[in-house]
Amino acid sequence: MRLNPQNTSPSLAGKLIVTTSTDPLTRGLDYLYGVRSLALDPEMIDIVYDLENRKSLCVWISEHIDGVNRQLENYLQACHDCFHPWEQPAIQIYAAPLAQSFGIDALCNLQTNPITILIDVGRVVPTDWLLLVVHEYAHAHAGSPGHHEKYARSLSHLCLGLGIAPPEFGMESQLRFYPDCRPTQNPLAFWRGEHY
Numbered sequence: 001m002r003l004n005p006q007n008t009s010p011s012l013a014g015k016l017i018v019t020t021s022t023d024p025l026t027r028g029l030d031y032l033y034g035v036r037s038l039a040l041d042p043e044m045i046d047i048v049y050d051l052e053n054r055k056s057l058c059v060w061i062s063e064h065i066d067g068v069n070r071q072l073e074n075y076l077q078a079c080h081d082c083f084h085p086w087e088q089p090a091i092q093i094y095a096a097p098l099a100q101s102f103g104i105d106a107l108c109n110l111q112t113n114p115i116t117i118l119i120d121v122g123r124v125v126p127t128d129w130l131l132l133v134v135h136e137y138a139h140a141h142a143g144s145p146g147h148h149e150k151y152a153r154s155l156s157h158l159c160l161g162l163g164i165a166p167p168e169f170g171m172e173s174q175l176r177f178y179p180d181c182r183p184t185q186n187p188l189a190f191w192r193g194e195h196y
Contacts, residue, residue, distance in 0.1 A: 024062035026058075027061075028057065028059055029048065031065055032045055032047060032048050036048070043099060044102055047099075056192050060193040061191070069094055071129065072133060075133040075134075079133060082157060083141070083157070089114075089141055091114055092112075092116055094117075094119070097187065105132055106118060106120060106133075110144070117133065122189065125182045130162070134164065134179060135178065135179065139154075146172070151175065155175065
């Protein structure tokens with residue numbers, strides 16, 4: 001996924017800064033602002049403006065995000081293991097509630113160093129999180145946005161390495177949604193801890 005990024009300054013690109021606050025609301029809000037700084041567009045993380053849901057989401061994030069991110073890092077490592085060390089791009093991965101208005105489940109920001117993958121784990125069932133990571137990792141490995149031939153080769157390689165049926169097509173419109181993930185009914189329910 002690529003949009004007109006507003007965060008292209010090298011001084012802003014990099015690792016997520018972890019807060020030292022003990023207040024769950026502050027910790028969760030700091031996390032959300034951190035992932036906003038790594039997104040293609042900060043407005044992709046718009047929950048910070050949602051006064052109705054912000055407190056419950058921030059508290060849940062404060063208490064559970066480390067475990068969720070560890071699981072995503074395990075999936076990221078599984079993707080790395082499909083390639084030789086010199087073929088593995090430098091990637092960081094985080095879970096984040098993405099704005100509904102963008103209509104995406106995950107993104108790969110090639111303009112940060114390391115490359116950043118953000119996954120909205122509330123949008124798909126947990127057993128399909130790996131599939132989202134695979135899709136975005138293929139973008140990072142290809143080194144460019146879009147669902148072109150180089151992307152298709154990276155995706156096919158990952159699928160074969162991870163025991164996922166590789167795509168049998170090369171059309172960009174089909175690759176945009178491959179591998180197919182099962183959506184949840186209410187993405188924010190996960191972030192409130194209702195289905196964790």
